Amino acid sequence: MIAKSRLKLLIWAGLVVLAALAVAGTILLLGRVTLHFNSGADPASALNLIPALPADIDERLHWMADHPNVEDARQMEPPTRDAISDAYLRAWAQLGIAYELGQPYGLQTYFTGQALAQVSRTLTETVAAGWQVNRTNLHHELELYFYSDDGSIVAFTDYDSRLVQHIRRGDSGLSQLVESADVWQMLMLLQDGNWRIIHLRRTGEAEKANLPLAAASNPASPFVRAVGSELRRGDEPFVIAGVNYYPQEAAWAEFWPNYDHAVTAADLALARRLGLNTLRVFVPFVDPKGLSGPALTGDYGGDVTLDQIRDGLNDFLDQAAAADVQVIVTLFDHRTDHHPANWPADDRYLAAIVPSFANHPALLAWDLKNEADTDAGFNTAQRVDAWLLHVGREVRRRDPNHLLTVGWFSADYAARSPVSAQLDFVSFHYFGTAQDLPNTWQLLADALPNKPVLLGEFGMSTWNSLWPDGHTEAEQAAYYAGILSAERRFRSAGYLAWTLHEYENVTLPQYRLPWVSAKQARLGVVRLDGSFKPAALLLAPDADLTVEPIPGWRRFVKPFWLAVLAGGVGLLALVLWFGRRIFMRV
């Protein structure tokens, strides 16, 4: 039996440890609070003036040729046209803000008369009925129809008023996210020096609504195209055999700011040596206008400029073309907030990147977003799907040539999402057991018949430590063999392993826990010293997938299980020791 004094000592020791932890926690908390209150907005920003025109007005509003009516009328002065554009864009934006606030806030600045009563009433009634509305205007195509001789009345038609609305009622779970393109007739009046909408009428749906996502499958196309459930390049089937790629010394957010031509050349040569024909790279989200601050974009990609990305990607693709390697470019990396208010910035991002590569021969496909389905928890699945369809259409509008896909994290989500059916091919990520892969693949094949399917990510970390779920390189090779064997059974678009390299450091915030970052760092098939792990040799399309089977007991001969065993034995010995003392006292 433990002596009372020793027991007290143990209790006091425990209390001291708890107290120390509490003090440390309090210090940490106070530090964070202090940091929070000292990292607010720049005081100088209090004096920032609202710009005369929205910074992105060029992208969001376009004047078509004026209606012939206007030819013999007063010609509209450029400053007046700017003022009308500004007021019109801000009117839509203010309506979005008012819906966000749930009250007709500020509408009288941009609407008057019948129009003001109209929009205010609908807003008030909708909010009173318990609906929550998030909406953003994306683009407008205006045709000037009339400009009064005294310059105080203007009438125009908005032939492509693109609007995204997320309407939902929390208590019922009812939700609908609609992207519409409507035609509006507008009458604006110059009052008190401000242009205001006085009458508006929706006259129908714009012609360009619901542009299909799929690329045209022209046999003469020099680009890889989707035909049935396979990809083709020219007349030949094209099976993707590749890896997800970051340079070994500049992974994730460090890739593009530190882009190195020579490293790319060496890694492309390495990929060719492994028999690979495709690499998948990631492009972080950067707002070209700098309007989306860290609150919207997160810190990821914050240190890289679009010019750096464009220049780097251009060089990467040029070298890939020379090496006969195809590239899948994954857009919007780490862009996780798909609130409609962010969509205009997303459009700007696409406009800044996609057109530059619309005719590049090394580009295989645009992957709209890596593991977009994992954003559903924060955004809702409906919002994620609608956003993907929107950005897909925007990419297609700017690049009619290349394939579109989404790298789904979950095959189940991929099978159910309405987005998958519209993509050129479906890509899913799989980190489960090799035995379960056929079931997963079959699920996709059943849900999306006649659609190429790519195993976009699979892999196994060789970080084998005291932490559970460690694996050896031999296990990795066995896993690769199992996965690739299953892939060959269902062969469709091909496969991409995660990743080519091991990494010294993984600096992503979400991987800051040591057992997470270490696991991520050891997923590659090429070791830090440049040598190949056994799994690397299995990646070639015609590789022999025969690997030496690993006895079942070997999985327990790992640091973790040995540590557990040692701990258990130690505890058992302790128990026996205590038991013996107790029995002896009795």
Added chain:
Amino acid sequence: MSNGGCQVSRVQCRVGAAFCLSLLPFAFAFFLAACSQSDTAAPSASIRTLAITAPTQVNAGDPISVTVSADGDGPLFLLATGTFGSVPLTGTLAGGTATLGLDPIYSRHAGAVEFRVRSGQDEAQATTTILPGPPVDPILPLVGPRSIVADEEHWTMLVAVPTDRYGNPLADGFPVTIRAQHPAPDGGDSLANPETKETKIERLFAWARIDSRTKAGRTFLSVNAGEASSPERDVLEVPGPPLPFRLYAEPETAVADGRQTVAISSEQIRDQYDNLLLDGTSVQLLAESSDGSRRMIPTVTQDGRIYASLQSPGAPGTLTVQAQIVDVLSQPLTLTFTPGPAVRPIPVTVELTDDFLVIRGGPLLGPIGQFIPDGTPVGFTITDPDGMPSEWDAVAEFGYAHIQIRRSELMPGEYEVETAVGTGTGWNGFWVRLR
């Protein structure tokens, strides 16, 4: 017994607890191993075949009933998007159908309404056009510019947005009548023959240009659409640029004393259509003297005439005056300013003290022997011993003028001084000796 039994029980408990503790690492390890893989929840969707029917068109304010049919039952979410914005509607599919109604507060907004219903991956949509009703009072015309030149070449514009009882602009093609009552010619009936323009609604509004006529005055405008009328709006038709006109002066000859004024007026000024210029029309009176100097006097018209005063110059000569209205100049008017005001010889006295030289001219007398007006400029010209002249100015005060010069500025020798005001002159000479 009880104590001993209790003791055994405690021992058993402790052994059991210790054994359980020894299993904890294994349990924890299995827990971690089980948690090391995760998955993402996938969206649930129930796919139905959907169809939606809605009336092709209805009148504003009429109820709109939409029928949704599907191959299953359940809650329904329909979005109606129209001029009013987007309105969600909910209902329940029972027996494969559901009927939903758009609240009349929305169906009163004319325009195209799209009903979109979605269930799972299936979506159906239908469109209804809400037609605006007949026009109601009042029609509020917007007119501008509010004043135009009555010359048959200028116009104003009227824009009208006739609406139905719900405030909807009328449908395209609806006829609109615009009437203009121009000022009647002299002796004519102002209510006779109003100008009428027939137009129609296009893209929410109707508009017309109303050309001016030749009679200046107030033009009244009105709009009618169906049974609806508007309040009147008025536009000023103002005279155009004037015809050349004449100026008059009273008197036409004055003394060049820099003090007296000459009253300038004009005949009644009219435009080419005999419209009298409006009061307050801006006029620039331009006066150019014979020595080339110019003056500009702004003024305005009253009763169609120009009234202004012109101060006489200090030196004799002529002054040509013209009035300018817009870019029309009057006929030139020449005024003569006679010499003066002093016309008699001027006595000049010189007083030399230790410190100063004071030269005094006077009395300065006019034609009838009166002092010339105070403030009249008087010139003194002093010629030094080297023959170099210097000009000095003074003003008349109670019939005299004087200048004072510091003696230290003068070199020794003989000087001459001459005084002149108008045609009156005087002369004197003096010595400055070395002290």
